Amino acid sequence: MENIYLTIVFAPLLAAIVTGLFGRQIGRAGAHWLTILAVALSCGLSLYVLKGIVADGDPVFNGSVYTWADIDGLHMEVGFLIDRLTALMMAVVSFVSLMVHIYTIGYMRDDPGYQRFFSYISLFTFSMLMLVMSNNFLQLFFGWEAVGLVSYLLIGFWYKRPTAIVANLKAFLVNRVGDFGFILGIAGIYFYTGTLDYSQVFQQAPTLTSQTMQILPGMDWQVLSVICICLFIGAMGKSAQVPLHVWLPDSMEGPTPISALIHAATMVTAGIFMVSRMSPLFELSTTALGFVLVIGAMTAFFMGLLGVVQNDIKRVVAYSTISQLGYMTVALGASAYAAGIFHLTTHAFFKALLFLAAGSVIIAMHHEQDIRKMGGLRKYMPVTYWTAVVGSLALIGFPGFSGFFSKDALIEAVHLSQAPGAGVAYWAILLSVFVTALYTFRLLFLTFHGKERMDRHTREQLKESPLVVTVPLVLLAIPSAIIGWFTIEPLLFGGFFGGSISVLPAQDVLARLGHEFHGPAAFVLHGIKGPAFWLSIAGVGTAWWVYLKNPGLSTKISRRINRLYELLVNKYYFDDFNEKIVAAGGRAVGRILWQIGDEKIIDGGLVNGTANGIGWIANRVRGIQTGYLYHYAFTMIFGFAVLAAWLLLSG
């Protein structure tokens, strides 16, 4: 089996290296064939592994590949843990990646950096697989930072654009803030368990519940709470949770396939995956779970609202992604890890679909991304339109679509949760259903329906995108529509994850939800009676009324609620705060330390001061040597007198 795992991971890496270094030699076709074959191989083998574990009952694999370093009794190894959670993630990652590889052939057709792009996305696939397949914290951190690196390279892919190279720097730094917490969490794990190996850490976790540490004098904190919150700060960076979400909307500066692959379907879900993987730790700290719950709920609601006021087609989808990541995070906080992963899976399909559909629109519009300049595209691009409709229905959780199953189950689970903050979180994510429907259909209506607002030149050239673009759309639309029917029962209530996720019986909301579950059809019927469904219908209705039936109404409304509108348009002033306080503050501190600390005090005071001081003393001492004999004679007599007086007096 180990060879299969190695092939899954290293095929994309090898393809990335060859394409990156010898792109010119193998040419454009060589680049896409090589990387697509490698990722297809990974995808096929991942599905084979998933089938083996789910259908044939293959045992969990936990083994090391090689010893990275071995110091002081700490074995640091590179190795794989392949259980049900990992197998599912591998399948999702490699499948979406494969779709994006194929789509890229069309989207990047005219780009001079064609080979480089394929090299990067294959490198990304490798990094992401390393992350999810790891059996230890070291490799997890490696994968964690490696996906961040590729994200950095890809956001800045069009390196001539000033906005792109600001966005990628911002993305990297904000993620580094998260990683700072993450590495402290890992250090804490090493401190209290003496190992970085998952299975050994989880084994020892129950013994840590009684231990406390003092970070601030006089305050005892539970060790596991500190560790879990530190780890979760890492997840907040990667999975764009408030207040570390600021990089994700800007990351839309990268090419659209990247927005779909990295910034919607896979990398941003790394945080969700990580917390689920660490469920044996998080379960033991209600403080940490409460923290997770509150952050997730805030993200889901407040970031959803921002989607309503955005006019850039990709940014709307980006804020939607942040909001949906908030949903997943809420599920984690409510101990419904399986529901979080379930939503992650369905979201990966329908959000990748929506991004690729947006990309298809952008191709047709000649890289115009402002939805105010679109409209009526439905008749020009039927495939894009209908697949976008499927994606939108899945996103708002329309009964029967994949997003419905995952979102409704998630909301119900939070409703049942007794965790601190669960009550508020429930209302936040329920209201977010309305918001989600509103921004989703606003986008759909403004883009595909209503008046055609583009200029004549663009309109004359509007046409459906080529097959390499539409085929991935269709292939993603199918699971977006139907995958929920087959997966909800096994994933949430059938014990799919087995031992890979552990939940304390008292906190197991999904188990309680499972008692009321009588098959997917009944779940759909039950959903139609619930508040979430009606809220989403209300959202669609509002979008229709405001943006399609009465265009112009939205401007009036925004004038009416001026203050709130300003707040939303300015994204709650997070960016201003970061630019004016954090970044400018950091530079100011640097200047003060440099010009005052280094140049004035150390160089001016100590170094030159010492030199000047020596010079000053030398000057004074030189004054004594006047060259006049009577000066010397007088000094001698004076000295003699002092000496004689001293002898006499002391004698």
Next chain:
Amino acid sequence: MNYSDFLLSLLIWVPIAGGGLVLVAGEQRLTAGRWIALATAIATFLLSVPLYSQFDSVTAAMQFTEFQPWIAAINVNYHVGVDGISMPLILLTTFMTVLVIVAGWEGIKSHVSQYFAAFLIMEGLMIGVFAALDAMLFYVFWEAMLVPMFLIIGVWGGPRRVYATIKFFLYTFLGSVFMLVSLIYLYLQSGSYEIMDFHKLSLGMNTQLLIFISFLLAFAVKVPMWPVHTWLPDAHVEAPTGGSVILAAIMLKMGGYGFLRFSLPITPDASRSLNGLIIAMSLIAVVYIGFVALVQRDMKKLIAYSSIAHMGFVTLGFFLPFAIYSNTGNLAGAVLGMEGGMVQMVSHGLISGALFFCVGVLYDRMHSREIADYGGVVNSMPWFATLMVFFALANAGLPGTSAFVGEFFVILASFKASFWIAFAAGTTLVLGAAYTLWMVKRVVFGDIANPKVAELTDINTREIIVLSALALVVLLLGVWPDPLTEVMEVTLDNLLQHVMESKL
């Protein structure tokens, strides 16, 4: 007689002899001189390989030792040998010198033969510093090594080279003088200049404190530690590329090496009582210097400040054991921290060396180090941009590169000492990325900023060889550090045991 019996002597004297040959060849036979220099450097590097391959990593004893009486009257001997601390540093020296010779192949226009000779002679002397087991021999190499460096900065340096050289000289000389006094005192106490005898020497607390402080002055200046670091940015800015590379890659390591070879084992009790001071200075280096690096306008200054911040991890790692012991009551994690410091030394040598090479490549073409003069270099120099971005990311401590290894070890170990030490050390993740990648953004990325950038030619084969050799090693050590950590562990473990035993 086996060649490994005098391997270290070969490593010290072959490059010095080679340097002499290059001088003899002179300016008239430049081509010959260049090839002699390259051949010498490569031969020295090849000679140093058995040092690793034949190294016995299960013993902490000195290996490849040689002993010859030198000045019998005061019991000074020519005694050399290596252990797990010095061996990797010697390999680093021989490796970097080859690259410096290759990198200086065309760029230097005046006194070319003397330039190559200076580097070769300096190589031998630096290897002597790491190999010396006799304190007086050590001191001689320690001081002698500075002479070629002064010349390199003073002759081939930039416009303010005289100021920089004098500052460098005053700083380092101030430090070494006190060290010499301490070494003589230790000789008077023990009757020998054997460093290993110093280790065993029993000393009172006050004596230890005085000796510790005098060593601290010498080594802190070399590292350099905050607040005696201000000579480094000036020296780097004025030094020619090769000088900067050797300064950053090897010379700074002498300070770290000194702490391990002298301060900790000779004055363990003073080290214990003053460990808080060293840790504080190290953390100030990481945080304070990180902020200072952020606002630099000159690329070389920025990398110089980045060096100081990264060397903070070295001293932090070395002095963690005491704090770990007082916090947890045992020594688990202490070797990890020291090993982290050692790996950081090697890694920093490679990465900061590489970054100085990168700046040198740009300087050779544009004659400017100002960040503001650049922008969009990637458009005209794609291969160079790839390598520079790689080293920048390595400098930011990306996992998979050697820089991550040392920082990771030190952060893990420092959590054992205190949450807040780990917290302060961890800020490098953000600060290091901020100053390095912001520079990369302004220099490498973006549209072509001015016509001069548009005319830049990409790196040639020679430059590609130098930079990719460094990149390969950085990557290899990042993906698989075990071959490096394995040879150091027993030595460091033994050192730790020794340091934790009180001499009082």
